[in-house]
Amino acid sequence: MFSRKWLTLLALVLSFGLLATACGSSDDSEPAATDDSSATTDDSADEPADEPADEPADEPADGDEVELTQDGGILAAVQSRGTLNCGVSGAAVAFSFTQADGSVTGIDADYCRAVAAAVLGDANAVEFAALTAAERFTAIQTGDVDVLMRNSTWTQSRDTEVGMDFGPTTYYDGQQLMGRASDGFSAASEVAEVDGAIVCTNAGTTTETNISELAASLGINITLNTFEDFNQVMDGFLSGACDIVTTDGSGLVGRKAEQQPAGEEWVIFPSTPISKEPLGPVYAQNDSQWADVVNWTVYSTVIADEYGITAADVDAALAGDNAEMVRLLGGEGELQSTMGLSPDAFYNVISQVGNYGEIFDRNLNPVGLSRDGSANARWTEGGLIYAPPAR
Ligand SMILES: N[C@@H](CCC(=O)N[C@@H](CS)C(=O)NCC(=O)O)C(=O)O
Numbered sequence: 001m002f003s004r005k006w007l008t009l010l011a012l013v014l015s016f017g018l019l020a021t022a023c024g025s026s027d028d029s030e031p032a033a034t035d036d037s038s039a040t041t042d043d044s045a046d047e048p049a050d051e052p053a054d055e056p057a058d059e060p061a062d063g064d065e066v067e068l069t070q071d072g073g074i075l076a077a078v079q080s081r082g083t084l085n086c087g088v089s090g091a092a093v094a095f096s097f098t099q100a101d102g103s104v105t106g107i108d109a110d111y112c113r114a115v116a117a118a119v120l121g122d123a124n125a126v127e128f129a130a131l132t133a134a135e136r137f138t139a140i141q142t143g144d145v146d147v148l149m150r151n152s153t154w155t156q157s158r159d160t161e162v163g164m165d166f167g168p169t170t171y172y173d174g175q176q177l178m179g180r181a182s183d184g185f186s187a188a189s190e191v192a193e194v195d196g197a198i199v200c201t202n203a204g205t206t207t208e209t210n211i212s213e214l215a216a217s218l219g220i221n222i223t224l225n226t227f228e229d230f231n232q233v234m235d236g237f238l239s240g241a242c243d244i245v246t247t248d249g250s251g252l253v254g255r256k257a258e259q260q261p262a263g264e265e266w267v268i269f270p271s272t273p274i275s276k277e278p279l280g281p282v283y284a285q286n287d288s289q290w291a292d293v294v295n296w297t298v299y300s301t302v303i304a305d306e307y308g309i310t311a312a313d314v315d316a317a318l319a320g321d322n323a324e325m326v327r328l329l330g331g332e333g334e335l336q337s338t339m340g341l342s343p344d345a346f347y348n349v350i351s352q353v354g355n356y357g358e359i360f361d362r363n364l365n366p367v368g369l370s371r372d373g374s375a376n377a378r379w380t381e382g383g384l385i386y387a388p389p390a391r
Pocket of ligand 1: 131132152153202230231
């Protein structure tokens, strides 16, 4: 049994090493890579391993492994620390953006606050850690952050190979490109039109591999320049060093809203994104209790949204006759205590942070992103925002 534990620990350490190698492509502030992407599909800083996952860490856990990986448990650690360490970007407009006064705003930042409200009863009990794309997953692996809310796409390799688990998608996104109208691009442009262009993005992202694979399949040549920080990407676009910027569509919309100079017209295309980018919380694998806490925090906001219960309505809902909302807010039949939370955990979430729609609208409407007609609409309105029943 003892040696089995050490084997497991070794496997975890090895998988951290793989991740650090794969994601930490550059520590400096220079472009991390300049390469012709047309024939390149294996240079992603995002994908942690080229070979099939065969590390013991990815095998179904036996009792010993669970004991090892859940040692202490993240919920207990956060409760005893009294603050939630939450990894964010800090440079992602409308998702997690560090303001001049040091506060962090955005939908991701608010989901950090929601977890803090659930666990600690205080949405402000959050220590934000600004992480680049390349740094973010190592921070989960090492326990530097308890949860990551950093426009992170749920992919098979991230989920299965490197010791992480993903929670419910909080924003359904997709990769697009942004160019200048003065260069002949329009909202109707197709990706094939970027043949010969210098395309810029940030390192350690799905974005890199998506555009490289697409360029190869379209048979076009692009020069892909990757930067450690997205602010550097935008500096390159503003200076003219980059013809095209590519990332999640939401990121492009946010940056266009904030940074498009007067007299210039930036256009986002193609109209159908080139990839699926389901964004949501990430946490260390094999801590089922913590996963439940983060997941049901998100679900509580979705269920409240489904019933139209806003921050202002929680007391009436708790005293009302919607049995599911009563349970969720800590009344009769509540299930939060069995999760290790106080009965009013999700009352605190909804009253202090709001329901999904409130969180979405206050952060994303100002940059022009709306739920209407999108995958981020309620499931009852043709979207994908859906939660299991609270019973
Ligand atoms: N969703 C993609 C891309 C994430 C990403 O890095 N997006 C950019 C554009 S929104 C970003 O967060 N930039 C802010 C930064 O690098 O700090 C992924 O998970 O790899």
